[in-house]
Amino acid sequence: MSETTIHDIAKKLNFSASTISRALNDNPLISDGTRNLIKKTAKEMGYRPNTMAANFRTKKTNTIGVIVPLINRHFFSSVISGIEEVAYTQGFAVTISQSNDNFEKEDKIAHTLFANRVDGLILSIGMETTTFDHIKLFSDRKIPVVFFDRIVDEIKAHKIVVNDFEGGYKATKHLIDQGAKNIVHIGGPLNLKIYQDRQEGFCRAINESSLELDESSIINTNLTRAEGTKTIEKLIKGGKKLDAIFCGNDTTALSVIIYLQKNGIKVPDDILIVGFSNEPFSEVVTPSISTIKQPGFSMGQTAARLLINQINNKQKITDFKTITMPTELIIRNSSKRT
Amino acid sequence: MSETTIHDIAKKLNFSASTISRALNDNPLISDGTRNLIKKTAKEMGYRPNTMAANFRTKKTNTIGVIVPLINRHFFSSVISGIEEVAYTQGFAVTISQSNDNFEKEDKIAHTLFANRVDGLILSIGMETTTFDHIKLFSDRKIPVVFFDRIVDEIKAHKIVVNDFEGGYKATKHLIDQGAKNIVHIGGPLNLKIYQDRQEGFCRAINESSLELDESSIINTNLTRAEGTKTIEKLIKGGKKLDAIFCGNDTTALSVIIYLQKNGIKVPDDILIVGFSNEPFSEVVTPSISTIKQPGFSMGQTAARLLINQINNKQKITDFKTITMPTELIIRNSSKRT
DNA sequence: AAGAGATATGCAATCGATTGCAAAGATAAA
């Protein structure tokens, strides 16, 4: 009734449990003959290793923890998909949690993953997160951590980002090239580096041009659909003079476009729009939204590879890299001056 | 340097390890005084329980496994999101894998999750899956399994589905009500029950109407973007007479719409379209796509609740329910006869 | 005051696999 253990096999074959264990793990100490015999018998007896016992003994779980703000978000689910793919081929399980951009939850999740002894952690921090003790929990004890997208300067670890600065720069430059004179940036919260960078890219592009950088042309929001609508409404009703908007994400671009269309303002004829992230809807909406493509899937793959390398090579890593994936400007109809 | 264990606490406080263990687990045998003392000391000593040891001893991992065809798909990531939310509040971790609709991978994943002793399994099977030994692995050993969306008749388990039949019926009925006379159904592979059901709903609606059910008006594809384009192209070039299409998913609806628009056929003026699933893009595309809404997030929640109930109540379950979540027809522009 | 019951704690086995060290057996070299 109960599961067969290595001891059962040992008894049956008149070997010791150690031999069984070694044979099953392809330890070269064991001769080929016995190894084969043991493996065959194990199969016959329906033996399945007790991972929990092994984990307990070896202090490895072969599990990597992932924390994202929201699973149900195209960019993040793409990253997760990439992580899973790599982890799977390397024999790691992936445990996923979402912080909902809520610091308390993020904190609790981190502690839980820590208590569950994940071998490593891949994460993108939440919008509210400003302290990092819950991450230091890992890094202090040499448990590998890899950040992606929403990274943290305060902690030494490998980091995977897209070049948000470049993205912001390209997007803005493109608008300038299209002849825009009054460009507004609706950006994200500045405690997140990615939004800082996008904004800096915006500023740089403006400064390099003949245009004036105007403080009132930068608005920071939380980049939700609702906020986007509110923001553009305020701008329009406030009589702000503008002929182009670089939005911090596609969601905002979308709500802006919808608002403008409803109010008889034409995109791109009257106002040019560029978003960020290349959400699936951006391609198929009318007008299709120009945007900056972020390679979510391959970011996930890279993050997983880096993490698993660290897990396997125990040597302390001293130089942590920040891998910057290139961004790609996708020009669609929302920004084409006709 | 090494972690504090209950034995360390025991030694320091002159208690036995059992007492420490019980106190920490709020076992009522322990007096309030000692419990408090122990908890306080544990905290002071920086004690953190070794989950792996506990798991090993109790044979519970507090982990639930999830297998979906593709993480990076809005419906599935919504379900995962719902699962995670419930699991989190109940103290379960969620391990996620994707089969990529590949049977071999699904099979391997199932075995891995099984070896990792997940406490329960939630899954939606892949398109290629026609045998179920890898799932019986669980159900045979009384490990709770909950299916969602792409369910399996052969296995007794709780199942969460949307009423695909009703969805297909509503969608088709709607097209008929809009005056369509020649309705085509581009459906999914029939080894998946959901596509069978949608198709049956389609047939029922046609049969109940004054229209003729025409074999050649039902086409089964794998519902990808590319297949959708191919299929509509063949139909149009083949001179098929049609004024409405019920597509098995929104992706197909989208590719059909794009093809038609490119070829000067107007949606909805010439051909009415209804999709299925309410993908995020469906609302924002032009014309916006009428569709059947599937409550992914709450399906995930329900699945997780059912599973966790089974995990916690050891009593054998004899009557497995199939919970059918209602569908909702969302009428948008792609099917509005003007 | 004495036995019954309630309360609080300890003992020790156990879960199953891993691994350092010892040892037995086999082979080769001298």
Place this chain on the structure above:
DNA sequence: TTTATCTTTGCAATCGATTGCATATCTCTT
């Protein structure tokens, strides 16, 4: 043949927490 070396296997401790059973202490009741 003997010694040295290599190969192969076993012993036994260990990982940290849990839990059935035994025991000790205390509180009541009569």
